[in-house]
Amino acid sequence: xxxxxxxxxxxxxxxxxxxxxxxxxxxxxxxxxxxxxxxxxxxxxxxxxxxxxxxxxxxxxxxxxxxxxxxxxxxxxxxxxxxxxxxxxxxxxxxxxxxxxxxxxxxxxxxxxxxxxxxxxxxxxxxxxxxxxxxxxxxxxxxxxxxxxxxxxxxxxxxxxxxxxxxxxxxxxxxxxxxxxxxxxxxxxxxxxxxxxxxxxxxxxxxxxxxxxxxxxxxxxxxxxxxxxxxxxxxxxxxxxxxxxxxxxxxxxxxxxxxxxxxxxxxxxxxxxxxxxxxxxxxxxxxxxxxxxxxxxxxxxxxxxxxxxxxxxx
Numbered sequence: 389x390x391x392x393x394x395x396x397x398x399x400x401x402x403x404x405x406x407x408x409x410x411x412x413x414x415x416x417x418x419x420x421x422x423x424x425x426x427x428x429x430x431x432x433x434x435x436x437x438x439x440x441x442x443x444x445x446x447x448x449x450x451x452x453x454x455x456x457x458x459x460x461x462x463x464x465x466x467x468x469x470x471x472x473x474x475x476x477x478x479x480x481x482x483x484x485x486x487x488x489x490x491x492x493x494x495x496x497x498x499x500x501x502x503x504x505x506x507x508x509x510x511x512x513x514x515x516x517x518x519x520x521x522x523x524x525x526x527x528x529x530x531x532x533x534x535x536x537x538x539x540x541x542x543x544x545x546x547x548x549x550x551x552x553x554x555x556x557x558x559x560x561x562x563x564x565x566x567x568x569x570x571x572x573x574x575x576x577x578x579x580x581x582x583x584x585x586x587x588x589x590x591x592x593x594x595x596x597x598x599x600x601x602x603x604x605x606x607x608x609x610x611x612x613x614x615x616x617x618x619x620x621x622x623x624x625x626x627x628x629x630x631x632x633x634x635x636x637x638x639x640x641x642x643x644x645x646x647x648x649x650x651x652x653x654x655x656x657x658x659x660x661x662x663x664x665x666x667x668x669x670x671x672x673x674x675x676x677x678x679x680x681x682x683x684x685x686x687x688x689x690x691x692x693x694x695x696x697x698x699x700x701x702x
């Protein structure tokens with residue numbers, strides 16, 4: 389990003405100077421000045437490193453609320469005594485980076501009411517996808533890191549870079565290519581507190597751990613399929629895997645699976661011990677505690693109290 393700075397000095401004897409520093413040049417002017425009717429007029433001589441010279445230099449500024457706003461060549465600047473104002477290339481005032489970050493670190497609600505995202509100090513955010521606009525329950529939850537570059541007007545959420553089109557105490561607009569996300573500023577009370585576990589479970593093709601030992605598939609019609617790999621061989625068989633199918637129900641964070649079919653290779657003979665908590669060919673009811681830890685992650689407490697983490701299979 390390229391910056392430009394301008395410094396105007398007005399002396400009590402009605403003389404003054406102007407220094408301009410741009411990306412590729414430096415300019416200076418010396419002048420006498422007068423002010424009346426909300427207007428400052430500077431007249432004198434001007435020179436720049438690019439070779440521009442003028443013995444008939446003139447600069448005019450509007451006087452507004454203790455600020456000087458140049459007209460003409462330097463109209464994109466707003467001058468203050470304490471150098472507290474930054475402007476963009478169109479002359480629009482830019483809030484300080486600290487103020488912009490303070491504004492960002494709030495709760496934002498998408499204009500369709502389906503997404504709530506909160507940016508916390510420290511570069512961490514939480515995002516909820518609601519069951520319905522304004523709902524207190526959510527079907528997806530995501531959390532991660534973000535970084536904000538106020539001067540570049542960019543916001544990186546995890547690894548995705550967004551352009552910040554608008555950031556104010558009323559709205560946040562992000563754009564990436566042709567994709568635009570619009571939010572209104574909300575409050576912490578807009579954040580949901582109840583997870584819709586069933587909706588989250590059925591939103592994926594399946595769920596599996598990083599080693600592929602445990603795999604679930606939950607369907608919207610209430611059916612479930614479960615696979616468990618023993619990673620053990622038997623005779624000419626490869627890895628012996630259990631397959632169970634049936635129906636499931638959800639109550640809070642507990643998922644009850646009624647498996648009407650349970651089977652695995654040679655399960656009634658040499659491999660019966662491979663799955664000690666199951667009996668091949670016999671129905672089984674299993675209760676799992678499942679908690680959403682992110683939109684693509686699930687913490688599962690198995691019936692034997694083993695805790696495993698499952699990720700979405702898209």
